[in-house]
Amino acid sequence: LRAIAEVPEHLVTKLPGLEEPLATRHWSGYVNVQIPELGSNISVHYWLFESKKGLLNAPTSVWHNGGPGASSMMALFTENGPFTLNDQSFKTARYNESKIPSVFLNEFSWHTEANMLYVDHPAPAGFSDCTPSCPHWNDSTQAIVNSRFLEEFFGSLYPELQSLPFFMSGESYAGVLIPTTALLLLEARDSKYKNVKNVPAPYNLEGIALGNACPGNRIFTCTPYSGWLGVKVAVDFRYGHGMISPQTYELLQEACKADWNKYGPPENATCREILGDDPARPVMDEAGDTYQMGGGYFLYDHCGSDLLSVDPETGMPRQKDQTMDGVSLFDGNDDDDFDTNVYKCGQERAALAWIQLAEVQDAIHVERKPDFSFVTGLNYTFTKYSLLDEYKDTLSQRLRVMQYSGDADPCVPYVGTRRWIDGLGLPVKSAWKPWTLSGQVAGYRTVYQGIPR
Known part of the structure; x- marks a missing residue:
């Protein structure tokens, strides 16, 4: 033994x-x-x-x-x-x-x-x-x-x-x-x-x-970091999920064929106009903003805004005190009726509220961190x-x-x-x-x- x-x-x-x-x-x-x-x-x-x-x-x-x-x-x-x-x-x-x-x-x-x-x-x-x-x-x-x-x-x-x-x-x-x-x-x-x-x-x-x-x-x-190199994959993903019309997709294939897989923004004016300014969220006029759909990580999330929702200004998850158009993204949010299969709504909110408690942090033998966050900004290259x-x-x-x-x-x-x-x-x-x-x-x-x- x-x-x-x-x-x-x-x-x-x-x-x-x-x-x-x-x-x-x-x-x-x-x-x-x-x-x-x-x-x-x-x-x-x-x-x-x-x-x-x-x-x-x-x-x-x-x-x-x-x-x-x-x-x-x-x-x-x-x-x-x-x-x-x-x-x-x-x-x-x-x-x-x-x-x-x-x-x-x-x-x-x-x-x-x-x-x-x-x-x-x-x-x-x-x-x-x-x-x-x-x-x-x-x-x-x-x-x-x-x-x-x-x-x-x-x-x-x-x-x-x-x-x-x-x-x-x-x-x-x-x-x-x-x-x-x-x-x-x-x-x-x-x-x-x-x-x-x-x-x-x-x-x-x-x-x-x-x-x-x-x-x-x-x-x-890796669309958050690859920039315009990833826009073709982002477009194909959206087309495959029925978020872009066949007509727009065909137009993009023709207009952008010389610009796919480049580091910088497209040179073709038609391509640039249809794609928009953000390679991670292309064709927003048709496809919508995926940062508002499950936080950018799950297209069919029905739970509404949660802690994993991505802030388009920073590319980072929103914090619990953030608002949009003056309305809180989190207060009074009761999403039980919108659970997707076995994934229960409110997991990030509840887990964060729990793990920030002093008695919880003492129980798991960590230094107290009342402002604990699931995401921390790093000095990283x-x-x-x-x-x-x-x-x-x-x-x-x-x-x-x-x-x-x-x-x-x-x-x-x-x-x-x-x-x-x-x-x-x-x-x-x-x-x-x-x-x-x-x-x-x-x-x-x-x-x-x-x-x-």
Whole structure:
């Protein structure tokens, strides 16, 4: 039997507002990462959830949100974590008594299959922080810190997890954060563990899973950052969803054919007039403003304005006190009747109200941060314009890679993801076909084979 290297001071024993107990253990705290070359001591916040299969009976998967600057607490409470809150969190008997929003268990939590490790990175995203101050980040320096965090996490805090399979997962700009980190781990593996059979985590990284991810900030599918390079994908996405008329689409194809895939705005006057001024929101006269449709991340969101709604002036999520035309975007917003399938309305609002409470922050062993936000502005320079060569030459050969895309995300459209993957020229192992779950079509998938070195 392997001993459990407990981190007793990080064990979460009670969560305010939790309606029913979580059957597995979870730990929350900080890992200190000293980076002398960056002039910072970085306190990285993590929250680890034991799998329902048992800590030593499941792989470990680390999760990163994007941004850069988005807290992984966002995914923990609104996507794939064990806990969730929503508009109903303010309507329970427990809330009426305590005024603490109720926390519910998420039946779709990924900790059913894996030990889930949620990390706030790069600092000061989420609860992470630095002393004396956080460095000026870029795509390379964040990978250095991220890889060292993982080394410290597995090597010092949870060595019992080192012999288990390890994966990395995330979404959006984690499409840069994770592959750049993975490349450093592979490099370290080749240097430290060449010809070693049992390689410890994190160097035993088996694969990465990325949702609606940016493979570089100048790749056409990453519309918030790629500028006019991404306008063709943005147009095709809208046409594919019936948001642009066939006549307009055909006119654009002719007028813009010499301007697609250029860094700058179109030179053709007709093309420029139809597209408008914002390449991330083209043809607004016909298609409408996707920043007002699910916040720019989910075209069919019926919940109305929520904390993830994007402010077109800044490109950042709106804050809870913002107004539009003098009307509050959040006060009195009761959207229960507009829930989309199993996605409950008000998740971001309720989760933020809960996690900002002092008693909650004390319970998860973090420094008090009453103004906690799911998104933090960073001093960050984009330096990894494209990872396509790395995917073709290294990542697809040495790791299992899953790129999954919701088909209603106008921010990182699936049509662009499909195009850059096809452009790698990898052999097709299993052609495009339906992907089913419990006998129902849940999507479509293609399986590729890495090219052996």
